[in-house]
Amino acid sequence: MRGLAGRRTRRALAAAGVVLLLAASACTGGDDDPEAARVEVFTWWAEGGEKAGMDALVSRFTADCAGQQFTDAAVAGGAGINAKQVLTARLAQNDPPDTFQAHAGAELTDYIDAGRVEDLTGEYDEWGLRDALPQGLIDDLTVDGKIYSIPANVHRANVVWSNPQVLSEAGIHAEPKTITAFLGDLEKLRKAGIEAPLALGRDWTQLMLLEAVLITKLGAERFAGLFTGATSWNSSAVSAGIRDFDKLVKYSNADRDSMDWPDAERLLIDGRAGYQLMGDWEAADLTAKGFPAYDWFTFPGNGDAFQWLADSFVLATGAPNPDGTKCWLSTVASAEGQRAFNAAKGSIPARTDTPTDGFSAYQLAAVEDWKAATPVPSCAHGSACSQAWQNAVNTALSAYSTTHHSVVALQKALAAAATQFVKQE
Numbered sequence: 001m002r003g004l005a006g007r008r009t010r011r012a013l014a015a016a017g018v019v020l021l022l023a024a025s026a027c028t029g030g031d032d033d034p035e036a037a038r039v040e041v042f043t044w045w046a047e048g049g050e051k052a053g054m055d056a057l058v059s060r061f062t063a064d065c066a067g068q069q070f071t072d073a074a075v076a077g078g079a080g081i082n083a084k085q086v087l088t089a090r091l092a093q094n095d096p097p098d099t100f101q102a103h104a105g106a107e108l109t110d111y112i113d114a115g116r117v118e119d120l121t122g123e124y125d126e127w128g129l130r131d132a133l134p135q136g137l138i139d140d141l142t143v144d145g146k147i148y149s150i151p152a153n154v155h156r157a158n159v160v161w162s163n164p165q166v167l168s169e170a171g172i173h174a175e176p177k178t179i180t181a182f183l184g185d186l187e188k189l190r191k192a193g194i195e196a197p198l199a200l201g202r203d204w205t206q207l208m209l210l211e212a213v214l215i216t217k218l219g220a221e222r223f224a225g226l227f228t229g230a231t232s233w234n235s236s237a238v239s240a241g242i243r244d245f246d247k248l249v250k251y252s253n254a255d256r257d258s259m260d261w262p263d264a265e266r267l268l269i270d271g272r273a274g275y276q277l278m279g280d281w282e283a284a285d286l287t288a289k290g291f292p293a294y295d296w297f298t299f300p301g302n303g304d305a306f307q308w309l310a311d312s313f314v315l316a317t318g319a320p321n322p323d324g325t326k327c328w329l330s331t332v333a334s335a336e337g338q339r340a341f342n343a344a345k346g347s348i349p350a351r352t353d354t355p356t357d358g359f360s361a362y363q364l365a366a367v368e369d370w371k372a373a374t375p376v377p378s379c380a381h382g383s384a385c386s387q388a389w390q391n392a393v394n395t396a397l398s399a400y401s402t403t404h405h406s407v408v409a410l411q412k413a414l415a416a417a418a419t420q421f422v423k424q425e
């Protein structure tokens with residue numbers, strides 16, 4: 001019922017909008033039926049490089065889809081930490097946005113299994129996407145032979161960003177190749193007066209750090225096995241990884257649990273930290289925030305593992321404007337849409353035939369890395385694990401970071417989550 005109420009509110013707002021639009025239509029040519037032509041797009045891209053990416057996509061949509069209007073339903077909060085809760089509530093109330101952002105892989109499968117998204121297999125054929133997208137990505141979007149979303153990009157999670165001036169002032173001139181060397185550099189920074197040299201944020205950003213450490217400890221294949229049941233969370237290699245993670249956390253800011261990733265990023269920009277592990281949306285965000293002088297390296301010991309995630313857009317079941325939404329999706333799917341979006345967002349295009357003009361040096365390097373890399377999925381960003389599993393792991397990290405600080409208790413909680421959520425194929 002609240003869904004209906006939500007729709008009524010939107011109608012009332014739309015009706016009020018009609019008056020304004022009619023007043024404006026004398027100049028713009030107007031819109032015959034503004035309510036029917038709105039496409040409500042639900043994401044968590046609300047500021048910085050993320051918003052810049054969205055704005056670029058919206059410009060293409062406006063050019064491609066005459067008569068359709070974009071409605072921004074973004075809910076701020078990195079990794080969708082708030083947005084996913086709002087979306088879950090809206091879907092439960094049968095009040096879906098027209099389209100929403102969903103990560104390729106396990107997270108998307110949640111929505112497919114719950115019947116929340118429409119089959120787009122026909123559009124894949126119509127728009128020639130089977131040839132334009134890598135087969136591996138298509139596989140991650142497919143369930144029982146059907147494809148349910150349009151990928152906009154591929155992001156890399158396992159990257160360390162640095163403030164070169166801070167490092168140089170502490171006498172650090174090379175990237176660390178091992179976790180031990182990284183810990184050594186963090187100690188050097190601390191001795192040079194940087195109290196919390198590793199900028200860190202809340203639960204899901206801690207999960208990203210832990211995942212990067214576990215990729216080093218286990219290697220790409222055994223790491224991926226943590227989420228299929230093939231690798232045990234109780235092994236001594238995982239224990240050693242969690243101990244290293246704990247050492248790294250001890251070099252981070254004490255107020256981490258109250259910080260989203262852009263707050264932690266601010267510590268790096270302001271020279272109060274030397275490093276931050278974060279996905280490569282950070283490259284575009286650092287530039288958007290006036291700090292293009294960053295440097296980066298793959299997390300020490302990860303080798304050629306490219307921890308990937310992909311943002312994709314769906315046609316929600318019961319979308320109020322399916323035709324307009326398909327036009328939005330065709331813009332997302334197009335090479336020009338992907339170029340414009342990714343140039344601003346910092347990711348690499350999902351389409352392999354996308355021109356790369358306007359891409360940063362980091363992005364051009366990522367495009368090349370992706371071709372030769374070993375792909376590894378991410379739990380923090382839904383390619384490896386379901387939302388329920390993600391929530392359990394985030395809860396475990398939050399308890400560790402805010403309360404018990406025990407590596408043993410953390411490992412137990414992570415192992416319990418795996419037992420509960422690993423899918424029995």
Ligand code: GAL
Nearest residue numbers: 050077078079080281311381
């Ligand atoms: C990821 C998402 C990225 C970026 C990031 C930080 O989950 O895939 O596009 O938005 O969160 O919010």
